[in-house]
Amino acid sequence: MAFILVINPGSTSTKLALYHDRDQVSVEVLRHDPVSLGQFPSIWDQFEFRMSTVRSWTQEKATELSAVVAMGGLLRPLQGGTYCVNEKMLHDARMNLQGEHASNLGCAIAAEIAKHYRCPAFVVDPISVDEFEPLARYSGHPLITRSALSHALNLHAAALRAADEIGKPIAESAFLVAHLGGGISVAPLRGGRIVDVNDASSDGPFSPERTGGLPLQQFITLCFSGKYDEKGMRDFVRGRGGLTAYLGTNSAMDVEAMVKQGDARALEIFQAMAYQIAKEIGAMSTVLAGHVDAVVLTGGLASSTMLVDWITQRVAFLGRVLVYPGEHEMESLAFAALKAVRGTSHAEEY
Numbered sequence: 001m002a003f004i005l006v007i008n009p010g011s012t013s014t015k016l017a018l019y020h021d022r023d024q025v026s027v028e029v030l031r032h033d034p035v036s037l038g039q040f041p042s043i044w045d046q047f048e049f050r051m052s053t054v055r056s057w058t059q060e061k062a063t064e065l066s067a068v069v070a071m072g073g074l075l076r077p078l079q080g081g082t083y084c085v086n087e088k089m090l091h092d093a094r095m096n097l098q099g100e101h102a103s104n105l106g107c108a109i110a111a112e113i114a115k116h117y118r119c120p121a122f123v124v125d126p127i128s129v130d131e132f133e134p135l136a137r138y139s140g141h142p143l144i145t146r147s148a149l150s151h152a153l154n155l156h157a158a159a160l161r162a163a164d165e166i167g168k169p170i171a172e173s174a175f176l177v178a179h180l181g182g183g184i185s186v187a188p189l190r191g192g193r194i195v196d197v198n199d200a201s202s203d204g205p206f207s208p209e210r211t212g213g214l215p216l217q218q219f220i221t222l223c224f225s226g227k228y229d230e231k232g233m234r235d236f237v238r239g240r241g242g243l244t245a246y247l248g249t250n251s252a253m254d255v256e257a258m259v260k261q262g263d264a265r266a267l268e269i270f271q272a273m274a275y276q277i278a279k280e281i282g283a284m285s286t287v288l289a290g291h292v293d294a295v296v297l298t299g300g301l302a303s304s305t306m307l308v309d310w311i312t313q314r315v316a317f318l319g320r321v322l323v324y325p326g327e328h329e330m331e332s333l334a335f336a337a338l339k340a341v342r343g344t345s346h347a348e349e350y
Contacts, residue, residue, distance in 0.1 A: 004069060007109055014050055018058075083347060084350065085350070148197060159177055181299040295316075
């Protein structure tokens with residue numbers, strides 16, 4: 001019998017869940033008021049604030065824990081898998097090694113909770129999972145290298161589910177998986193490995209909050225227009241782009257409502273997002289030389305039948321399209337930690 005606490009920090013929330021073996025016994029999304037968060041200059045200045053809310057929730061729900069597992073952040077490049085939280089990981093997370101992101105807090109919060117309950121702390125398939133093949137790293141200029149930063153946890157989980165559904169060993173599979181959420185990751189997975197992927201914070205399709213890839217010459221002009229400082233430009237592409245910039249909302253449900261009410265502009269913009277997602281899937285199919293077992297659509301936006309139908313119309317020529325709405329991150333984290341606790345899988349040292 002094992003009790004597993006799962007921690008998933010987001011930009012304005014912290015998702016928490018308690019599992020008893022494979023059963024979820026409690027789950028809650030702790031919403032953080034943007035005004036309250038705004039008083040903190042950086043992500044790490046939020047640590048004590050978030051830590052206190054997680055501690056209070058956990059003490060109310062659990063008298064014992066077998067493990068604590070958190071969403072892994074922008075750590076150093078790693079192979080996919082389960083990793084023990086250690087001082088090296090905590091150091092790299094605090095340094096924002098590959099960028100500042102709320103998920104960087106996960107391992108540190110997990111370590112503090114685990115210390116109290118005298119149990120191990122883990123992260124699983126962090127954003128920085130790097131399974132790239134050599135050609136995928138080239139950007140077009142030697143001063144810039146393409147980085148493997150993605151929704152690796154859900155990409156791997158969706159591929160495993162797809163392999164099970166089509167009855168093919170994951171080691172022999174070839175999938176195109178698109179995680180459709182606040183950020184969008186489109187990846188070819190060969191043998192369960194993410195051999196290429198767009199960087200959801202700066203490349204690929206636009207999303208509810210992100211611009212995706214932009215025409216560089218116009219972007220450079222904006223950078224030197226005097227209207228934006230560095231933070232302003234980073235917010236421009238990540239947080240204030242995409243549907244938010246075009247329509248003033250990051251909610252696909254709101255956009256669908258606009259479309260159903262006859263808003264022609266909302267219809268075209270929503271179709272354009274589907275178009276760009278399908279185009280990225282098509283581009284990534286070349287990595288697999290067109291040998292694709294299935295296209296897999298997952299993430300929160302995969303719940304939009306409208307969006308999924310538009311994407312499917314454009315990519316169905318590649319093969320079967322499987323749709324797994326939702327992120328499945330909490331259960332994936334919990335089950336990986338459970339296997340590590342039971343010794344049925346090995347947790348690596350960071």
